[in-house]
Amino acid sequence: MNQQQFMAYVEGTMITLQLTFISVILGFILAFFVAVMRMSKNKILKSISWVYVWVIRGTPMFLQILIAYFAVPIIYRNMTGQVLSNWSAFGAGVGALSLNTAAYTSEVIRSGIESIDKGQWEAAQALGMTKAQAMLKVIAPQTLKRLIPPFSNELTTIMKDTSLISTIGITELVKTSKGFAASGAIRFYFFCGAVYLVMTTLTTVFFDKVEKIAGKYE
Amino acid sequence: MKKLLSVLLVALLIVSFAACGNKDDQTAGNKYGLLEEGVLKVAMEAEYPPMEFKDENGNLTGFDVDMMKAIGEKLGVEIQYVEMEWAGIFMGLTAGNYDAVCSGVSITQARIDEKQMQFSDAYMNNGQYIVVSEGTTNINQPADLAGLKVGVQFQTTADIAAQKYLSDGIQFELISYDSVQQAFLALEGGQVDVVVADATVAIAYVNENNDKFDISNAKLTNEPMAIAVEYGNDELTEALNNALAELAADGTLADLSVKYVDTDLTQDIDMNLVSVE
Numbered sequence: 001m002n003q004q005q006f007m008a009y010v011e012g013t014m015i016t017l018q019l020t021f022i023s024v025i026l027g028f029i030l031a032f033f034v035a036v037m038r039m040s041k042n043k044i045l046k047s048i049s050w051v052y053v054w055v056i057r058g059t060p061m062f063l064q065i066l067i068a069y070f071a072v073p074i075i076y077r078n079m080t081g082q083v084l085s086n087w088s089a090f091g092a093g094v095g096a097l098s099l100n101t102a103a104y105t106s107e108v109i110r111s112g113i114e115s116i117d118k119g120q121w122e123a124a125q126a127l128g129m130t131k132a133q134a135m136l137k138v139i140a141p142q143t144l145k146r147l148i149p150p151f152s153n154e155l156t157t158i159m160k161d162t163s164l165i166s167t168i169g170i171t172e173l174v175k176t177s178k179g180f181a182a183s184g185a186i187r188f189y190f191f192c193g194a195v196y197l198v199m200t201t202l203t204t205v206f207f208d209k210v211e212k213i214a215g216k217y218e
Numbered sequence: 219m220k221k222l223l224s225v226l227l228v229a230l231l232i233v234s235f236a237a238c239g240n241k242d243d244q245t246a247g248n249k250y251g252l253l254e255e256g257v258l259k260v261a262m263e264a265e266y267p268p269m270e271f272k273d274e275n276g277n278l279t280g281f282d283v284d285m286m287k288a289i290g291e292k293l294g295v296e297i298q299y300v301e302m303e304w305a306g307i308f309m310g311l312t313a314g315n316y317d318a319v320c321s322g323v324s325i326t327q328a329r330i331d332e333k334q335m336q337f338s339d340a341y342m343n344n345g346q347y348i349v350v351s352e353g354t355t356n357i358n359q360p361a362d363l364a365g366l367k368v369g370v371q372f373q374t375t376a377d378i379a380a381q382k383y384l385s386d387g388i389q390f391e392l393i394s395y396d397s398v399q400q401a402f403l404a405l406e407g408g409q410v411d412v413v414v415a416d417a418t419v420a421i422a423y424v425n426e427n428n429d430k431f432d433i434s435n436a437k438l439t440n441e442p443m444a445i446a447v448e449y450g451n452d453e454l455t456e457a458l459n460n461a462l463a464e465l466a467a468d469g470t471l472a473d474l475s476v477k478y479v480d481t482d483l484t485q486d487i488d489m490n491l492v493s494v495e
Contacts, residue, residue, distance in 0.1 A: 070407060073409060074406055074407045077406075083407075084408060087407065089409070166396070167395070167396045168400070169369075169394055171394070178306060179372070182308065184309050184334055186309070
């Protein structure tokens with residue numbers, strides 16, 4: 001591997017990491033709201049979040065990416081006659097990934113909260129806590145710890161799925177490797193795999209540690 | 219942990235070597251140097267109208283498809299089409315997955331020099347054109363791309379040329395897609411300002427959408443199309459050349475060109491290669 005190729009890999013890795021972390025952070029924030037909507041007593045909010053999770057989890061992410069990048073600007077143009085300016089591949093990619101991971105993560109958050117025994121709600125309220133207090137002081141801390149393993153899992157999944165973004169013109173790790181391997185140098189595939197393994201292993205190890213630390217307070 | 223890592227690395231190495239395995243002896247003896255007796259396996263990227271694409275019923279069609287069928291009849295072999303993604307399509311020749319790539323392949327000096335593949339005689343005139351939105355003018359040379367968003371298909375000669383323009387100091391944003399269809403979709407959606415593509419594809423696309431798109435006057439390169447086979451497979455190259463000569467003589471190629479590109483691009487093929495790479 002020459003210096004130019006090495007730099008291309010550094011750049012590709014940075015793009016993969018940016019796509020992953022921006023999407024996962026945005027996705028987590030969105031997931032929180034979706035989970036709250038899903039558990040709310042308001043039927044409309046509940047239905048919206050249900051449809052959202054149903055559509056996103058029931059269709060391939062690859063298709064969602066194609067729609068976000070190719071279909072949205074054309075629909076916009078047909079409806080308004082205007083070009084949707086600055087519809088970037090990075091933005092559409094992050095959008096699709098965030099919306100996707102939010103659907104999965106919202107279910108993780110919901111099941112995390114619902115897995116806490118009902119008795120704890122009742123006990124907290126018996127002690128005179130308001131609903132919000134019970135949530136913040138009793139339920140949320142316990143939920144967070146339970147969220148760590150599935151969240152770590154979702155993070156590594158998204159990290160690998162960023163490779164799908166290459167189809168809309170983003171040169172991340174896999175596309176960098178595809179380019180170098182195109183003339184037969186298949187070693188780049190394996191090098192690419194090794195870079196992913198390092199990243200996913202570090203993520204897993206990190207969250208294992210976090211889980212252990214969080215576990216001390218249970 | 220260290221032990222586990224080294225085991226993994228060794229496993230990876232073994233897989234790599236196995237994947238590099240030599241397969242030269244397998245083909246010896248088959249007529250025309252084919253991988254399988256009586257079957258010519260040809261790879262194409264079927265998202266490249268009018269050269270190869272799917273019709274509304276999902277059937278593989280296009281200039282290359284019909285031409286290979288005619289070649290198969292001339293040689294008395296069965297044609298088996300293998301659909302591949304473009305980036306990496308030539309790797310399948312080295313890997314021995316198929317005998318030939320007939321997918322609007324440009325002859326370029328770099329591809330000749332690399333000695334990964336060799337070419338049949340050229341069957342169609344081709345070069346790169348710039349497709350622009352209707353009414354856009356003044357884009358006639360690479361320098362005019364400055365400041366624009368330029369769409370190309372990943373790993374095509376258009377992509378390679380655009381990379382070269384970038385390294386020559388022309389400032390524009392290059393966006394490469396997996397298929398040329400996606401590049402055109404992006405042009406339609408406004409994510410790119412222009413698309414650089416092969417003449418045949420550009421002409422066919424603009425003909426179908428002439429209310430929306432125009433083609434610029436300048437032909438940026440000259441890179442006629444040919445069938446690619448594995449480097450060193452002279453037997454197959456010769457067989458293909460003989461069949462192509464017959465199809466040119468009896469007018470089949472001209473008819474197919476008129477059928478798919480509206481004009482005959484198979485005459486007087488300009489072999490003076492001008493590539494940007």
